[in-house]
Every structure is written in structure tokens, then in C-alpha cells.
Amino acid sequence: GAVVSQHPSRVICKSGTSVKIECRSLDFQATTMFWYRQFPKQSLMLMATSNEGSKATYEQGVEKDKFLINHASLTLSTLTVTSAHPEDSSFYICSADSSNPSSYNEQFFGPGTRLTVL
Amino acid sequence: GENVEQHPSTLSVQEGDSAVIKCTYSDSASNYFPWYKQELGKRPQLIIDIRSNVGEKKDQRIAVTLNKTAKHFSLHITETQPEDSAVYFCAASSDTGNQFYFGTGTSLTVIP
Numbered sequence: 676g677a678v679v680s681q682h683p684s685r686v687i688c689k690s691g692t693s694v695k696i697e698c699r700s701l702d703f704q705a706t707t708m709f710w711y712r713q714f715p716k717q718s719l720m721l722m723a724t725s726n727e728g729s730k731a732t733y734e735q736g737v738e739k740d741k742f743l744i745n746h747a748s749l750t751l752s753t754l755t756v757t758s759a760h761p762e763d764s765s766f767y768i769c770s771a772d773s774s775n776p777s778s779y780n781e782q783f784f785g786p787g788t789r790l791t792v793l
Numbered sequence: 794g795e796n797v798e799q800h801p802s803t804l805s806v807q808e809g810d811s812a813v814i815k816c817t818y819s820d821s822a823s824n825y826f827p828w829y830k831q832e833l834g835k836r837p838q839l840i841i842d843i844r845s846n847v848g849e850k851k852d853q854r855i856a857v858t859l860n861k862t863a864k865h866f867s868l869h870i871t872e873t874q875p876e877d878s879a880v881y882f883c884a885a886s887s888d889t890g891n892q893f894y895f896g897t898g899t900s901l902t903v904i905p
Contacts, residue, residue: 780825784836
């Protein structure tokens with residue numbers, strides 16, 4: 676149980692285009708999902724908290740108009756990188772809160788999406 | 794916000810030796826401290842976690858200790874094996890929002 680998927684796994688796009696990344700909880704409902712960005716050989720940096728049915732909460736320094744987050748259902752959150760530029764190239768990983776009371780606090784991570792902007 | 798520091802950034806040990814990775818955190822409200830192992834290009838995998846009401850937790854060759862007063866926690870891997878080689882991240886979170894703040898990572902190499 677507690678499987679999180681991401682799509683696509685890899686995407687290459689031209690500078691100036693927008694890219695949508697999907698994060699799905701496959702066998703549980705997630706009222707809260709999180710989006711992280713990871714540059715090569717660096718740590719996971721929390722970008723935003725995605726709450727089902729409400730606006731996302733962004734971490735300081737993360738542009739909300741550039742990284743659009745939509746959490747339309749209890750199993751799906753999307754991250755759209757708008758007008759992507761080469762500096763947005765990174766590994767984007769989502770995670771979902773555990774809904775199991777016995778593993779409260781635990782987050783389940785998706786496999787990540789490698790974005791390359793040319 | 795929470796600030797998590799992790800040391801060392803790289804660690805090499807001989808197979809069979811122990812490895813210790815240390816983290817400190819700044820937010821006294823943090824009460825959940827997971828450790829993740831991440832292989833290149835893959836998702837982080839939870840290897841052990843500890844909550845603030847416990848000082849130590851052990852799972853076979855892996856143990857974690859927590860000192861709430863000093864705001865630091867450590868990962869201990871005993872009898873290391875080559876397959877333990879990976880990048881390890883600590884993290885801290887609180888019940889308020891459950892956002893995870895990760896340490897900077899430790900690249901562990903176990904030399905056969």
C-alpha cells in the first residue's frame with residue numbers, strides 16, 4: 676500500500692514552454708501532497724504544500740506564478756512549470772501524507788520527474 | 794522556519810565498520826525525524842524514523858538516536874556492507890503542516 680506515482684518520469688522541453696507534472700496516490704487518499712525540487716548532488720528542497728480543495732502554500736523564495744499547483748482531488752496533485760527556462764531543469768519529486776494513523780507523519784514519495792529545459 | 798544541518802557531507806568506511814551521520818535542527822516544535830536513503834535518480838526510501846517521545850530506535854543494523862534538548866539526532870549503521878553505499882538524508886517535521894525539511898545529505902561509500 677501507499678504507492679505514489681508521477682508522470683512523466685522524464686520530460687525535455689524548449690525554453691518558454693510550460694510543463695505539467697502529475698502526482699497520484701494510487702491506493703490511498705491524500706489530503707496533503709508536497710512538491711520538492713532536487714538539483715544534482717543536492718538535497719530535496721520543499722517547494723510547496725498542496726492541499727486538496729484549497730490553494731497551495733509556497734515556501735519562501737518559490738514563485739507561485741511560475742510553479743502552479745493544483746490539487747483537484749484526493750488522489751491527484753499537479754505541478755505546472757510555466758515558461759520554463761534552463762535553470763528550471765531539475766528533478767521534481769512529490770510526496771503524499773500517510774492516511775494511516777499508525778504511520779502518522781510519514782510521507783510516501785513518488786519516483787520523481789527529470790525535467791530538462793533546452 | 795526549520796533549518797536542518799547534516800554532517801558529514803561525504804563518508805567512506807571499510808566494509809564491516811560502522812558509519813555515523815549527524816543532524817541538527819532548529820525548530821523546537823519538530824517532533825518527527827525520518828532518515829532516507831536515496832540512490833542516484835531514484836526516490837528517497839525511508840529507512841528508519843523516530844518521534845520526539847523516544848530517545849533511541851533500532852532496526853537490525855540501523856539505529857537512530859535523538860537528543861531533544863540539544864536538538865540533534867544521529868543515524869548509526871553497523872556492520873556496513875557495499876550495498877549501504879548511497880546518499881542519506883535526514884529530515885525534520887512537526888505536526889503543524891507536516892512539511893519535511895531535509896538535511897544536505899551524506900554520500901556514504903562502503904569500501905569492500
